[in-house]
Amino acid sequence: MLKLDECSIANGGFTLNADFVIEAGSRVAIIGPSGAGKSTLLETIAGFRDLTRGQVLWKQIDLTSLSPGKRPIAMLFQDGNLFPHLTAEQNVALGLRPNGKLSKDERNQVQAALARVGLHGMATRKPSELSGGQQSRAALARVLVQKRELLLLDEPFAALGPALKTEMLDLVSDLALETGTTLLMVSHAPEDARRIADQTVLVAEGIAHAPVPTSELFESPPPALREYLG
Structure with missing residues (x-):
């Protein structure tokens, strides 16, 4: 499993906190308002940003001090x-x-x-x-x-038209299932999260919240998500 253990991430004057677990083999969407820290979270897991506090662990192995190339992670920008x-x-x-x-x-x-x-x-x-x-x-x-055991997607299909984006999301989902890869995907679109992710992490107001079932989150969104969705 992937564990973010009492993590604090500073990005300029902004701080993001995360303390949760993602089970191996999960497909997880990361959603929230623009500027909330979704990409910051992904970049920290990948090793492109340093923590100010806490640890990132994969299968109980501490990744915190490892460079991006030494982590069991691939990232698609x-x-x-x-x-x-x-x-x-x-x-x-x-x-x-x-x-x-x-x-x-x-x-x-x-x-x-x-x-x-x-x-x-x-x-x-x-x-x-x-x-x-x-x-x-x-x-x-x-x-x-x-x-790699972990695949991080930072909206790599955002520039594609709706049909092509759907096609690529389905392909990624199929590949993750075939290989048992743990998938984390940043998205601004609820329909993308519903299509590919069994769980969703809400990033809002300086917190990356623990993952919850995607359908449950969108059926009963918390205030920060409701405001974002409009």
């Missing part, structure tokens, strides 16, 4: 972070080797990941030759080859 001068295959390969020099087995893993996200036959295309949805799939394939 809003822009996908594809390198424009590299092909889809080369971008995905970076998930395995920063220098891109792969063994035969690793090359097979890259091809399998591209095929799994629906990019078979597109390995040699550069990002400019891919549609927005295809770029998102390539970024997801790079995460897939890392085979």
Whole structure:
């Protein structure tokens, strides 16, 4: 399980507190008003921000002092972070080797990941030759080859149209179920949370609240969420 143990996170003049547990294999949405600290929470779990107090633990192992690359975590950002001068295959390969020099087995893993996200036959295309949805799939394939136990999504599909976003959410959900990956996804859209997450963390008023069943949260929203939803 993922445990945020009495965590306090400072971001400028803002402080976010979190003290809760997420069971392994869960699919969890993180929702709340803009500027409430949703991305800050994800970045802290991933190791890109330091805690001012508390610990982040995964399966009772303290991750707090580990660099992002040493944590069992993969993170997919809003822009996908594809390198424009590299092909889809080369971008995905970076998930395995920063220098891109792969063994035969690793090359097979890259091809399998591209095929799994629906990019078979597109390995040699550069990002400019891919549609927005295809770029998102390539970024997801790079995460897939890392085979990390935790996958953090910071609204990576926000720029896609409704149909493409739904397609990508379903793909992520299927992959998480297939691999047993624990999934945490920041979203501004309640419908995204309902579609992909069995639990939801509300971030509001300086607190990342413990996860509750998604349907329960939206059927009876607390005041901070009700105000946000309008």
